[in-house]
Amino acid sequence: MLRSLDIRDMLLIDRLELTFGPGLNVLTGETGAGKSILLDCLGFVLGWRGRADLVRQGAQQGEVTAVFDLPAAHPARAVLADAGIELDDDDLILRRVNGGDGRKTGYVNDRRVSGEVLRQLSETLVELHGQHDDRGLLNPRGHRALLDAFGAIDLGPLRAAWSARRTARRDLDEAEARLAAARAEEDFLRHAVAELDQLSPEAGEEAVLDTRRRAMQGAIRIREDVARALKMLGGDGAEGAMLDATRWLEGAADRAEGRLDEPLAALSRAMVELGEAHRGVEDALSALDVDPSRLEATEERLFALRALARKHNVLADDLAGLADDLRARLGRIDAGEAQIAALRKQVEASEAAYDAAAAAVTAARTNAAAALDRAVTAELAPLKMERAVFQTLVTPGEPGPDGRDDVAFTVATNPGTPSGALDKIASGGELSRFLLALKVCLARGNDALVLIFDEIDRGVGGATADAVGRRLKRLSEDAQVLVVTHSPQVAALGANHFRVAKSVQDDMTTSTVTALDPGQRVDEIARMLSGDRITEAATGAARALLGG
Numbered sequence: 001m002l003r004s005l006d007i008r009d010m011l012l013i014d015r016l017e018l019t020f021g022p023g024l025n026v027l028t029g030e031t032g033a034g035k036s037i038l039l040d041c042l043g044f045v046l047g048w049r050g051r052a053d054l055v056r057q058g059a060q061q062g063e064v065t066a067v068f069d070l071p072a073a074h075p076a077r078a079v080l081a082d083a084g085i086e087l088d089d090d091d092l093i094l095r096r097v098n099g100g101d102g103r104k105t106g107y108v109n110d111r112r113v114s115g116e117v118l119r120q121l122s123e124t125l126v127e128l129h130g131q132h133d134d135r136g137l138l139n140p141r142g143h144r145a146l147l148d149a150f151g152a153i154d155l156g157p158l159r160a161a162w163s164a165r166r167t168a169r170r171d172l173d174e175a176e177a178r179l180a181a182a183r184a185e186e187d188f189l190r191h192a193v194a195e196l197d198q199l200s201p202e203a204g205e206e207a208v209l210d211t212r213r214r215a216m217q218g219a220i221r222i223r224e225d226v227a228r229a230l231k232m233l234g235g236d237g238a239e240g241a242m243l244d245a246t247r248w249l250e251g252a253a254d255r256a257e258g259r260l261d262e263p264l265a266a267l268s269r270a271m272v273e274l275g276e277a278h279r280g281v282e283d284a285l286s287a288l289d290v291d292p293s294r295l296e297a298t299e300e301r302l303f304a305l306r307a308l309a310r311k312h313n314v315l316a317d318d319l320a321g322l323a324d325d326l327r328a329r330l331g332r333i334d335a336g337e338a339q340i341a342a343l344r345k346q347v348e349a350s351e352a353a354y355d356a357a358a359a360a361v362t363a364a365r366t367n368a369a370a371a372l373d374r375a376v377t378a379e380l381a382p383l384k385m386e387r388a389v390f391q392t393l394v395t396p397g398e399p400g401p402d403g404r405d406d407v408a409f410t411v412a413t414n415p416g417t418p419s420g421a422l423d424k425i426a427s428g429g430e431l432s433r434f435l436l437a438l439k440v441c442l443a444r445g446n447d448a449l450v451l452i453f454d455e456i457d458r459g460v461g462g463a464t465a466d467a468v469g470r471r472l473k474r475l476s477e478d479a480q481v482l483v484v485t486h487s488p489q490v491a492a493l494g495a496n497h498f499r500v501a502k503s504v505q506d507d508m509t510t511s512t513v514t515a516l517d518p519g520q521r522v523d524e525i526a527r528m529l530s531g532d533r534i535t536e537a538a539t540g541a542a543r544a545l546l547g548g
Contacts (some may be wrong), residue, residue, distance in 0.1 A: 397454025
């Protein structure tokens with residue numbers, strides 16, 4: 001509920017504080033008094049796009065504050081949560097300042113917000129209806145949602161079916177794309193797998209081969225020196241020379257009087273050591289005996305591993321894992337057709353489920369449309385439009401989460417004439433009554449929105465105006481209603497009555513709004529009945545209207 005509206009230095013308003021009540025709130029006043037200014041100011045604080053020159057002449061800035069009571073389950077709380085705003089109580093305070101330079105600044109409970117946040121909040125707080133309303137009932141884009149709300153149509157199963165259908169189609173598309181990409185490289189995969197399988201690399205094999213190769217290359221390089229050393233230690237080398245020396249010394253020992261005994265003993269020991277050295281070098285030479293073909297085979301495999309690793313841009317130790325991965329990709333190609341066949345069945349099943357859910361919703365909408373047509377027709381008769389034909393068209397549309405129906409409210413003002421969109425067929429007064437009848441049928445039980453009707457009773461009077469007023473009062477039983485009206489019959493039904501007046505003082509024009517007490521209401525309605533000169537008859541008629 002809109003509890004209060006505070007306006008400062010906006011258009012013709014100097015300072016204005018209004019307190020609204022539940023039920024039907026009516027605003028009356030002479031033409032040009034400034035009733036539309038209130039709506040301009042309310043639209044400004046709600047972030048609506050409107051006229052730019054809002055600041056009162058001579059003022060540095062204008063400001064509007066609106067206070068709403070916000071119940072715990074009100075949809076505006078979701079908008080506030082998305083904006084990171086928490087309410088400590090049920091008071092929602094919207095404030096917006098318009099600087100003299102045209103710059104606009106908005107606040108929600110003293111926290112600065114963008115105009116977009118204000119507009120999102122306004123969609124959950126206020127609904128404006130009038131002859132030029134393109135935000136509500138005249139907007140065909142919203143007709144389907146309005147019909148669904150009227151018929152209490154549960155879209156949950158349909159939306160779940162749409163989601164499942166979309167997921168199944170996405171999975172199929174992705175699987176087909178993967179299979180197409182895999183097939184594009186199938187020849188490469190099969191060649192690569194065959195090449196890897198032929199080589200059959202093992203993890204850690206490169207290091208083993210490299211160590212073995214280095215050892216064999218080292219053996220080849222030192223074997224010649226070891227062989228030369230062995231030769232020098234043999235009979236043609238040190239061993240032979242030592243044997244010759246021993247024989248010579250032994251032949252001279254008898255005549256040397258013992259002087260050669262010790263040298264001969266040392267030579268004997270040396271011969272023993274030389275023999276051990278000779279055997280050790282022989283063993284070493286035998287161990288260094290490298291088969292060239294073995295070295296060649298080792299090098300060929302090592303180079304093959306490294307070349308294949310470079311080809312696939314991986315480490316040699318990763319070749320075994322690469323082979324497994326490529327074989328898996330080939331396996332997916334081989335299994336791809338079976339997977340895609342299964343996914344196609346899922347798509348078919350999900351489409352059938354969606355079609356069934358959409359058909360059920362279409363049937364429900366068709367029934368709801370017929371019920372809405374009957375309800376609107378019943379409302380049109382008291383509004384002196386009993387010959388008009390209202391029809392809700394449910395036609396095939398593009399499939400989506402809310403079904404595959406387009407919904408449009410159409411009207412023919414007279415039987416036999418072609419029907420069309422409300423704002424294209426009906427005249428101003430007719431349109432107002434159509435909108436009211438439609439809103440009465442659609443708004444039952446909806447107390448989330450403040451409903452504003454801007455001169456929706458224009459062009460009607462007498463019993464028709466009384467019928468308009470009674471329907472507005474009926475609406476106000478479920479939601480707060482604000483009505484700008486020139487009709488005394490409508491004004492008399494209001495629970496709260498405000499009079500808008502314009503005055504000129506010191507060459508400055510200002511508009512004021514006054515909450516009327518019972519006596520003042522009699523005078524205002526009498527003025528609306530008779531004009532500036534209020535007669536006794538008009539006063540009596542005003543009392544009669546107020547008496548109901």
